[in-house]
Amino acid sequence: MGEGGPGRARLLVVDDNKVNRLLLTRTLEQQGHGVASAENGRVALEMLRREAFDLLLLDMEMPEMDGFQVLEQLKNDLQLRDVPVIVTSSLEGIDSVVRCIELGAEDYLPKPVNPVLLKARIGASLEKKRLRDQQKVLLRRFAAPEVAQDLQQSGFALGGKRVHASVLFSDIRDFTPLAESQPPEETIELLNTYYTLMFDAISGHGGMVTLMIGDGLMAVFGAPLPLPDHGESAVRAALEMIEMVDLFNLERAAAGKPQIRIGIGIASGDMVAGYAGTNQRATYTCIGDTVNLAARIEAHTKVAQAAILIDAATRAGLPERVRVEPLGPVAFKGKTVPVDVFSVGVGQKL
Amino acid sequence: MTQPTIDRATYDELKETAGAEFVVELVDTFLTEAPTMLDQLRRALAAGDADTFRRAAHSLKSNSNTFGALALGAMARELELNGLDPVVKASGAPLAALASEYSRVAAALTEIRNG
Numbered sequence: 001m002g003e004g005g006p007g008r009a010r011l012l013v014v015d016d017n018k019v020n021r022l023l024l025t026r027t028l029e030q031q032g033h034g035v036a037s038a039e040n041g042r043v044a045l046e047m048l049r050r051e052a053f054d055l056l057l058l059d060m061e062m063p064e065m066d067g068f069q070v071l072e073q074l075k076n077d078l079q080l081r082d083v084p085v086i087v088t089s090s091l092e093g094i095d096s097v098v099r100c101i102e103l104g105a106e107d108y109l110p111k112p113v114n115p116v117l118l119k120a121r122i123g124a125s126l127e128k129k130r131l132r133d134q135q136k137v138l139l140r141r142f143a144a145p146e147v148a149q150d151l152q153q154s155g156f157a158l159g160g161k162r163v164h165a166s167v168l169f170s171d172i173r174d175f176t177p178l179a180e181s182q183p184p185e186e187t188i189e190l191l192n193t194y195y196t197l198m199f200d201a202i203s204g205h206g207g208m209v210t211l212m213i214g215d216g217l218m219a220v221f222g223a224p225l226p227l228p229d230h231g232e233s234a235v236r237a238a239l240e241m242i243e244m245v246d247l248f249n250l251e252r253a254a255a256g257k258p259q260i261r262i263g264i265g266i267a268s269g270d271m272v273a274g275y276a277g278t279n280q281r282a283t284y285t286c287i288g289d290t291v292n293l294a295a296r297i298e299a300h301t302k303v304a305q306a307a308i309l310i311d312a313a314t315r316a317g318l319p320e321r322v323r324v325e326p327l328g329p330v331a332f333k334g335k336t337v338p339v340d341v342f343s344v345g346v347g348q349k350l
Numbered sequence: 351m352t353q354p355t356i357d358r359a360t361y362d363e364l365k366e367t368a369g370a371e372f373v374v375e376l377v378d379t380f381l382t383e384a385p386t387m388l389d390q391l392r393r394a395l396a397a398g399d400a401d402t403f404r405r406a407a408h409s410l411k412s413n414s415n416t417f418g419a420l421a422l423g424a425m426a427r428e429l430e431l432n433g434l435d436p437v438v439k440a441s442g443a444p445l446a447a448l449a450s451e452y453s454r455v456a457a458a459l460t461e462i463r464n465g
Contacts, residue, residue: 017409019380019416026368061408090412092431112360112416115367 009054009126013037014044014070015088016062020111024057024088027115031122041065045073048080055125058105060089060096071103082132084125088113150224150284160274160287165222166234166266166314167291168207169298170198170241172215173261181258191215194260197248201240205233210285218295220286223273231268231310231317235344238264238308242346263306265298267291268313296332297341308344315342323348353421355451355458360418377463380413381456388449391429395445400434410448419455422448 011033015021021037028035036053038044042065044056056074060067067087074080087100090111097108106128107121136148172178172194179187195212202209202219206227211218219237222230241264249259271288290313297309304327315324323345329338365373387410394403407430414423425448429437437444 016405017412018383019376019413022376022379023368023416026372030368061405063402063405090408090415092427111412112364 008032008034009122010034010052011036011055011057011122012044012047012053013057014039014041014062014067015057015059016040017059020059020088024113027113027118028057028122031115031119033122041067041070041073044070048074048083053083054129055122056083056085058085058087058089060087060091060100068099068103071100071105075104082129082136084129086121086125088118160272160276162270163223163226163273163286164230164268164270165220165227165273165286165290166230166268166317167271167286167294168202168219168221168234168238168264168266169295170217170238170262170264171298173263173302175215175260178258178260190260193248194245197244198241201244202237204240205237206230207234207237210283218291220273223271223286224284229317231266231314232319232322232350234266234268235308235310235314235318235322236350238266238344239346239348239350242307261307263298263301264308265294265296265301265310266308266314267294267297267311268317269293292334293332293339296334297339300330300332300341304341304343306343307346310342310344312340312342315340319350322350353424355419355421355454356462357418357420360415360420361462364416364418374463377417377459380417381459384410384413384452384456388445388452391445391448395434395437395442398434403434404430414455417455417459419459422451422455425451 011028013021013024013028013035014037015024016039018039021039025035025037036047036051038047040062044058045065047053048056058067058070067089071085074083074085081104084106085104086107086109087097087105088109088111091097091100091108100108106125109118109121194215195217198217199209205221207219207221208223209217209219219234221227221234221237227233241262245260245262252259267290269288269290271286271290273284273286275283276285276287277283293311297311301307301309306327309327310324318324324342325345327341327343330341331338361373364376368376387406390402390406391410394400394406407426411423411426411430414420414426425444429444429448
């Protein structure tokens, strides 16, 4: 909402007819709003892209670009699609009114516009916009940006789609004794710093964190948006995560705090990505054998005493120059056939 | 048509909600703009430009109703809905009728504005 406290908003009136424009502007100003006006759709879109408005009052019959075209453009514009539109027109025929609503107009007010009705409709629209803005802020805080964008574009639906991607699991070695040796406040602070560093490394390479449990996290590369070199991106992210932890340890050593070590496991292949849970509470996640394998490989880092372990499919997607050491086949719980595992040399620059 | 040229109830309500001074400004704007709309109607008729014709009729309808010029508004609405054909068939008679109704509206609005 614009400045000047609740109730006062910045509105844009779009009408080719001067009498209508003046009268509507006057009415809205009397109701305490800040008002700008445009004489056709093209000018209105230019203004909307230049400055922020809380609400649009749109006439339909206009030369150059009419109201229907404006509604269509707004609908397809990620930045502007949430600006509420109230159509004010003396359209003939219910069909045109229906078309406005279908194109995303919030409401329709026939001309001449009744000021009392106008005030009520604007109040309701602004309140709805305020709630939507709040939801967007919450969504950004609790969901990854990719998921937030996916939700805003396609809406929410339980269920998933098959994708080809890479999954990365990581956790902090011997975290429980560490957590037990210090006050919980210090553990929260450690986790927050740790997660900030890991998130940066992961999202910096196109990955998305889908799960955080205690000291462990899961990230996917290649969903919800496809990523061409998802395996290589995941390995790059893993190398950066190790590098970040080394730097973090220097800081901790200087402060006299114990060092932390992490293990990372990566597997690539087909999986199903989507929303799992209930309609009330769901998370974006990936499910499938590849995901289970990545988790098993991560657990194996403790046994193999290696920082980063990957499967054969991830190995196959890496350029020749990447230093990896084959550890041979490993029999994992839940897998009938032993799986080839490779250790990625840390400290190398890809 | 037995409607008054200007429906005083509509006009007075406009005056009350928008303010007396502002209505004078609004009437002046209409009296400046309306001849342009009539001109657009004539030119669109001559050029067979249905879109411009419909838009100009729509604009005139909308403004007429704002000031309570209900007869003028109804005539403009007929033009908006039925388009060019009936006007062509009647050799432009509906446009002439519209123009003479507008003259009455202009005179009435000028009188009210000054009174």
